[in-house]
Amino acid sequence: MNAFIALILGLVIGMALAWLVAGRSARHWRAQSAALDGAVTALRADNEGLRGQVNQNRSLDDLLQPVRESLDSLRRATDSASRDRTAAEATLTTQIAAVQERYQSLETATKQVAAAMARGQTRGQWGEMQLEGLLSHAGLLEGTHYRRQETRPGEERGARPDVVVLMPGGGEVFVDAKFPFDAYWSAVGTEDAAQREVLLAKHAADVLARARELSSKRYSESASSAEFVVMFLPLESLLSAALEVDGLLLERTFERRVILATPTTMLALLRTISFGYQRSLMAENAEEIKAAGAEMLTRLGVLVEHVESMRRGLDQAVRGYNKFVGSFDSQALRQARRMNELGVATQRDLDPPAMIEVELRSSDAAALRG
Numbered sequence: 014m015n016a017f018i019a020l021i022l023g024l025v026i027g028m029a030l031a032w033l034v035a036g037r038s039a040r041h042w043r044a045q046s047a048a049l050d051g052a053v054t055a056l057r058a059d060n061e062g063l064r065g066q067v068n069q070n071r072s073l074d075d076l077l078q079p080v081r082e083s084l085d086s087l088r089r090a091t092d093s094a095s096r097d098r099t100a101a102e103a104t105l106t107t108q109i110a111a112v113q114e115r116y117q118s119l120e121t122a123t124k125q126v127a128a129a130m131a132r133g134q135t136r137g138q139w140g141e142m143q144l145e146g147l148l149s150h151a152g153l154l155e156g157t158h159y160r161r162q163e164t165r166p167g168e169e170r171g172a173r174p175d176v177v178v179l180m181p182g183g184g185e186v187f188v189d190a191k192f193p194f195d196a197y198w199s200a201v202g203t204e205d206a207a208q209r210e211v212l213l214a215k216h217a218a219d220v221l222a223r224a225r226e227l228s229s230k231r232y233s234e235s236a237s238s239a240e241f242v243v244m245f246l247p248l249e250s251l252l253s254a255a256l257e258v259d260g261l262l263l264e265r266t267f268e269r270r271v272i273l274a275t276p277t278t279m280l281a282l283l284r285t286i287s288f289g290y291q292r293s294l295m296a297e298n299a300e301e302i303k304a305a306g307a308e309m310l311t312r313l314g315v316l317v318e319h320v321e322s323m324r325r326g327l328d329q330a331v332r333g334y335n336k337f338v339g340s341f342d343s344q345a346l347r348q349a350r351r352m353n354e355l356g357v358a359t360q361r362d363l364d365p366p367a368m369i370e371v372e373l374r375s376s377d378a379a380a381l382r383g
Contacts, residue, residue: 140190141175143247147276148176151283158290174232180239181289186282187232188243188274193219197254210258217255217262220246220273228269241270243282249275331369338366 145161153159162173174187196219200212224244232242244266246252252275255262266273274282 140192140245140247143276144176144188144190144245144279147280147283148178151280152287153178153283153290158286174242175245178283178286180286181293183237184239185235185237186239186241186243186286187235188245188279189227189232190245190247191220191223191227192247193223193251195219197251200254213254213258216251217259220251220255221259221262221265224266224269224271224273228271233270241272243272243274243279245274245279247276249277251275335368338368341366 148155148159155161157179159176159178161176174189176188178186178188180186193216196212196216200209200216203209203212227242227244230242232238233240252273263273
């Protein structure tokens with residue numbers, strides 16, 4: 014009995030303890046559930062916040078998209094400009110190198126030309142070539158409008174002019190190319206003003222000396238000469254440099270019947286001579302045309318006389334034909350009609366031929382003969 018009561022008490026005490034433990038667990042779970050609900054609510058709030066931030070970021074991305082595109086375009090343009098600049102620098106470097114090479118070649122060629130011009134024979138040949146080029150440019154033909162003078166055996170070199178230009182209608186112009194170059198070239202190369210004036214004065218004296226030398230050959234005294242001789246200077250600056258220090262140089266050469274000519278004035282002189290040839294040719298052609306026209310009029314006059322003779326013959330033939338027709342009608346046909354009336358039958362009718370009523374026109378041959 015006591016054992017049973019103890020068992021029941023044990024059961025009651027166990028149930029009480031179980032109830033107490035169960036109550037504590039329920040409160041614990043309710044507390045945990047409340048905590049979980051708070052955490053879920055907080056997570057939901059955080060989620061909403063995150064969603065708002067995502068939406069804001071998306072709006073910001075949409076606003077920044079044109080800026081990103083502009084930056085990309087700028088970056089591409091910058092890269093392209095950088096590539097172009099690199100290519101341009103390479104091309105410019107190549108061109109500068111080519112210019113340097115050409116400059117060196119030009120400098121070498123200039124030195125060679127200067128060295129060649131230092132020799133008098135080379136200068137003379139170059140001056141003659143310049144003169145021949147001007148003659149060709151003016152339209153003058155060698156052998157027809159001018160002839161070159163060659164040094165004959167036994168003659169002193171330079172004793173004859175380089176070119177003799179034939180004038181239209183007669184007469185000759187003697188041209189000799191001279192190239193006083195040494196003092197001029199030295200004056201060009203110096204930087205000292207005083208030294209330059211001295212060298213230019215010497216150059217003017219050289220030009221005058223060449224003119225005196227040319228005057229001493231007395232080309233202007235030739236019977237066919239135009240009473241002057243042309244001294245051709247193949248560079249414009251040769252004359253202008255001499256005139257800078259000697260303003261009376263032209264008058265001094267004129268006194269010796271020597272005309273100083275540069276390529277410009279020489280070409281003007283040769284063009285004037287060429288124009289004279291053209292005018293002379295036109296005058297000759299006009300005379301030939303006049304003679305040919307007179308001969309043509311004479312021949313036309315003969316043809317008109319023949320036509321007039323034919324007209325007179327045709328007129329006589331027409332008159333004779335008309336007389337024949339009249340006589341045939343009045344004599345033969347009248348008798349034939351009478352015989353027909355008397356009973357003589359004919360196989361076809363006899364009709365008189367027609368008269369010619371066209372009048373022949375006469376030509377005005379007297380006017381051509383006049």
